[in-house]
Amino acid sequence: MIVPALSRRRILQIATAAAAVIPLLPAEEAQAAILQTRATMEAWADTMVPGERRYAGDKVVLGATPGPGAVQAGAWKLYNDPDVGLGPLLPALAALIDTEAITYAAGHGKVVLGFVELTFKERTAVAQKLLGGPPGPVQLVWYALAAMPILAFHTAGHLDTATAVRDGHPGLTWLGFPQPDDDGIWRFPDFSYRRALARTHPRTTATGHPA
Amino acid sequence: MSLTEKTDVLVIGSGFGGAIPAYNLAAGGAKVTILERGPELGAADFTQSLEIGGYTRIVDLIQGNGIQVVAGNCVGGSSVVYFAASLRAPSFVFNRRGSTDHRLWPRAISRRTLDPWYDRVEETLPVAHQTWDDVPYAGGLFAAACRNAGHTCNPVPLAVDLDRCTNCNWMLNGCRFDAKRSMLLNYLPAARAHGAEVRPLHEVQLITKALTPGYRYQVDYTVVNPNDYRIPAGVGSIEAKIVIVAAGTMGTPVILRRSAATLGKIPGAVGKYFSPNGDRVSMAVMDERRIRDVLRLEREPGVAYDAFPIGKPIGSMSYDYLNGQLPEFERFGLQQIYFPAITNILPEDGTPGAPDWFGVDKKLLAKKWRSWLTLLALTEDDNEGKWGALPPTGNFIRVASSAVISSLSYHPNAHTLRGFAASDAALRAIVEKDGLGQHLDWTGGQPVLSAHPLASCRMGDDPATSALTADHQLRGHPGLFVTDGSAVPTSLTVNPSLTIAALAERASPGIAAAARAVGISVVGDVPPPGR
Ligand SMILES: Cc1cc2nc3c(=O)[nH]c(=O)nc-3n(C[C@H](O)[C@H](O)[C@H](O)COP(=O)(O)OP(=O)(O)OC[C@H]3O[C@@H](n4cnc5c(N)ncnc54)[C@H](O)[C@@H]3O)c2cc1C
Numbered sequence: 185m186i187v188p189a190l191s192r193r194r195i196l197q198i199a200t201a202a203a204a205v206i207p208l209l210p211a212e213e214a215q216a217a218i219l220q221t222r223a224t225m226e227a228w229a230d231t232m233v234p235g236e237r238r239y240a241g242d243k244v245v246l247g248a249t250p251g252p253g254a255v256q257a258g259a260w261k262l263y264n265d266p267d268v269g270l271g272p273l274l275p276a277l278a279a280l281i282d283t284e285a286i287t288y289a290a291g292h293g294k295v296v297l298g299f300v301e302l303t304f305k306e307r308t309a310v311a312q313k314l315l316g317g318p319p320g321p322v323q324l325v326w327y328a329l330a331a332m333p334i335l336a337f338h339t340a341g342h343l344d345t346a347t348a349v350r351d352g353h354p355g356l357t358w359l360g361f362p363q364p365d366d367d368g369i370w371r372f373p374d375f376s377y378r379r380a381l382a383r384t385h386p387r388t389t390a391t392g393h394p395a
Numbered sequence: 396m397s398l399t400e401k402t403d404v405l406v407i408g409s410g411f412g413g414a415i416p417a418y419n420l421a422a423g424g425a426k427v428t429i430l431e432r433g434p435e436l437g438a439a440d441f442t443q444s445l446e447i448g449g450y451t452r453i454v455d456l457i458q459g460n461g462i463q464v465v466a467g468n469c470v471g472g473s474s475v476v477y478f479a480a481s482l483r484a485p486s487f488v489f490n491r492r493g494s495t496d497h498r499l500w501p502r503a504i505s506r507r508t509l510d511p512w513y514d515r516v517e518e519t520l521p522v523a524h525q526t527w528d529d530v531p532y533a534g535g536l537f538a539a540a541c542r543n544a545g546h547t548c549n550p551v552p553l554a555v556d557l558d559r560c561t562n563c564n565w566m567l568n569g570c571r572f573d574a575k576r577s578m579l580l581n582y583l584p585a586a587r588a589h590g591a592e593v594r595p596l597h598e599v600q601l602i603t604k605a606l607t608p609g610y611r612y613q614v615d616y617t618v619v620n621p622n623d624y625r626i627p628a629g630v631g632s633i634e635a636k637i638v639i640v641a642a643g644t645m646g647t648p649v650i651l652r653r654s655a656a657t658l659g660k661i662p663g664a665v666g667k668y669f670s671p672n673g674d675r676v677s678m679a680v681m682d683e684r685r686i687r688d689v690l691r692l693e694r695e696p697g698v699a700y701d702a703f704p705i706g707k708p709i710g711s712m713s714y715d716y717l718n719g720q721l722p723e724f725e726r727f728g729l730q731q732i733y734f735p736a737i738t739n740i741l742p743e744d745g746t747p748g749a750p751d752w753f754g755v756d757k758k759l760l761a762k763k764w765r766s767w768l769t770l771l772a773l774t775e776d777d778n779e780g781k782w783g784a785l786p787p788t789g790n791f792i793r794v795a796s797s798a799v800i801s802s803l804s805y806h807p808n809a810h811t812l813r814g815f816a817a818s819d820a821a822l823r824a825i826v827e828k829d830g831l832g833q834h835l836d837w838t839g840g841q842p843v844l845s846a847h848p849l850a851s852c853r854m855g856d857d858p859a860t861s862a863l864t865a866d867h868q869l870r871g872h873p874g875l876f877v878t879d880g881s882a883v884p885t886s887l888t889v890n891p892s893l894t895i896a897a898l899a900e901r902a903s904p905g906i907a908a909a910a911r912a913v914g915i916s917v918v919g920d921v922p923p924p925g926r
């Protein structure tokens with residue numbers, strides 16, 4: 185194995201140190217480090233909710249399914265949302281994902297520099313490994329990283345929902361999220377079959393409760 | 396005499412458990428002060444949006460070990476964000492023993508003795524009785540599936556003004572139409588009308604013994620920054636003759652355990668015997684064609700269902716397994732309930748092979764979102780949960796706006812798992828009969844998800860396994876009462892709010908008597924708000 189087996193804690197320390205160094209780097213290298221973080225995190229997001237390639241040769245979004253996925257839905261914005269609070273940790277977490285990817289690839293006789301270079305199947309295997317760890321704080325962090333792209337796609341969590349639905353947000357559109365009224369408010373005047381669809385329980389009390 | 400601020404009755408938390416005794420004692424004549432950790436919002440502030448930073452200011456998603464809990468964080472507590480299903484617990488619940496050899500509820504409490512208090516709460520909120528005309532499509536579909544499988548199914552009583560309700564399905568965000576009858580519309584304004592004071596953004600940390608003669612307890616709080624609850628904006632203390640702890644099941648045991656050092660010994664049952672109300676969430680992805688052909692449902696020409704996001708979240712429920720003749724752990728309520736898309740991480744994708752809850756197949760499941768039918772089985776658990784290390788402040792460690800980490804751990808034992816398996820099988824038999832749909836587990840998170848945390852500071856007759864006497868007083872601490880969900884001894888097989896409320900009503904005259912005993916001029920027999 186190319187990468188020695190490091191403890192999760194040690195990796196996190198190294199990654200945090202690496203992240204802390206970013207502001208000290210010359211502008212171009214800092215930019216490259218941020219781009220690397222974004223590529224890794226978006227590749228992770230694409231593993232959670234896969235999307236079609238945005239352009240020919242897209243290396244981040246791999247096109248595992250037709251239709252847009254979490255990246256198109258705004259996963260990167262949600263990762264960086266101040267109310268989510270993950271932003272400052274992203275370089276460290278991306279570095280951890282990359283390390284895991286390098287280890288995984290090495291175990292399969294392959295040399296890669298990061299998560300982005302894996303196939304969709306390999307990315308999925310790495311994500312499963314990270315998400316399948318024992319319960320505890322580390323596992324919760326991975327869970328949060330999985331939740332954000334899913335929230336970006338299923339809820340447009342970084343946007344006002346009425347605006348997002350009207351603007352055709354890719355995830356909400358995929359779900360068939362209903363359109364609000366003209367004033368941006370949801371109301372459903374037609375909401376019921378208006379038919380007795382079952383017999384009620386014989387021992388129901390006069391006010392509708394179980395006995 | 397110390398310069399510390401003083402009140403007669405100090406109430407911690409403004410949900411059902413806090414607002415109800417606050418009203419009764421204020422109406423009876425006592426000076427009442429309510430400290431509430433969350434902000435105060437009203438109809439004009441509530442949004443219909445899933446944008447993080449909006450609803451997350453009033454709802455906490457609490458991560459424990461083996462469990463996730465959802466709870467309110469605002470004036471009115473969880474009643475502001477809840478789904479308003481208002482059900483009385485069936486009679487057999489009060490005789491539950493769990494895996495112990497004794498009745499877990501105090502002998503003084505049964506369905507019959509609680510019924511007058513349920514009546515009073517139903518009149519006050521008030522609770523409306525849905526007819527089938529009021530039950531949204533999803534509830535109708537579940538009812539029709541129950542009938543198809545030989546089961547009965549009932550419309551669920553709701554604390555909702557059905558004429559005002561727009562069936563918008565945004566209850567989690569707080570009701571912008573003031574149709575949901577939360578504490579903001581009944582007990583809290585009535586308490587204020589009698590002089591009670593509510594202080595939002597006041598997070599209680601500690602209860603100690605008061606120094607001023609005649610005052611029993613001192614309550615220490617932190618004022619929190621409205622934009623970031625992690626940042627303190629001040630501190631203070633109040634001395635009181637009577638303290639009512641109603642910080643909710645996720646708060647009360649933590650505050651009391653932290654206070655053990657300053658109050659002296661507290662009962663060993665505090666922080667133990669947590670119950671997630673036996674909540675077992677799952678769903679079905681329904682087949683539109685089978686709904687039309689087998690159930691003969693059509694909501695518009697050519698459309699059978701396709702209506703998951705429409706309506707009030709809770710429409711219908713089968714009481715068939717709420718049968719006292721069945722053995723304990725095999726009785727459960729089966730309910731149709733809408734979960735907003737923020738929980739879409741949880742369902743498994745319904746195909747064999749990993750991954751279960753993310754990736755390609757999960758995205759394909761999302762394409763059928765409008766044909767989902769989410770389901771809740773309310774089973775009998777065995778109170779297996781307990782709290783671990785105390786957080787430095789508050790009830791848990793807040794990592795982001797609504798994301799918090801608690802030391803609560805919950806791992807269902809064989810009894811509870813038996814109930815889960817039985818209720819899963821019952822739901823599967825209903826939704827899969829005649830190919831109506833496919834039943835799916837919720838696997839993408841902690842094993843248990845609950846919006847109904849209970850017990851952890853429970854009442855009972857046995858001092859070894861209960862923290863409170865039947866009058867809600869903390870054993871060994873006169874004048875210190877607990878009236879929220881944490882006092883409820885066991886899971887209820889129905890949604891808990893009406894029972895929490897009825898118990899809080901029932902406790903109030905006794906608290907008034909205790910107040911009189913320490914010289915407060917207060918009557919115990921007051922009419923319900925608005926009468
Ligand atoms: C999304 C959702 C849907 C639900 N739907 C239903 C339903 O349909 N039917 C039903 O019966 N039940 C439902 N419930 C459950 C129900 O809302 C609760 O069981 C009930 O409201 C609990 O009342 P409580 O008084 O025990 O606690 P809460 O209402 O949670 O009140 C506790 C209060 O104390 C405050 N607090 C906490 N810690 C402190 C502190 N340290 N200092 C000061 N204040 C503090 C909290 O902010 C909160 O306002 C739902 C819950 C949720 C979250």
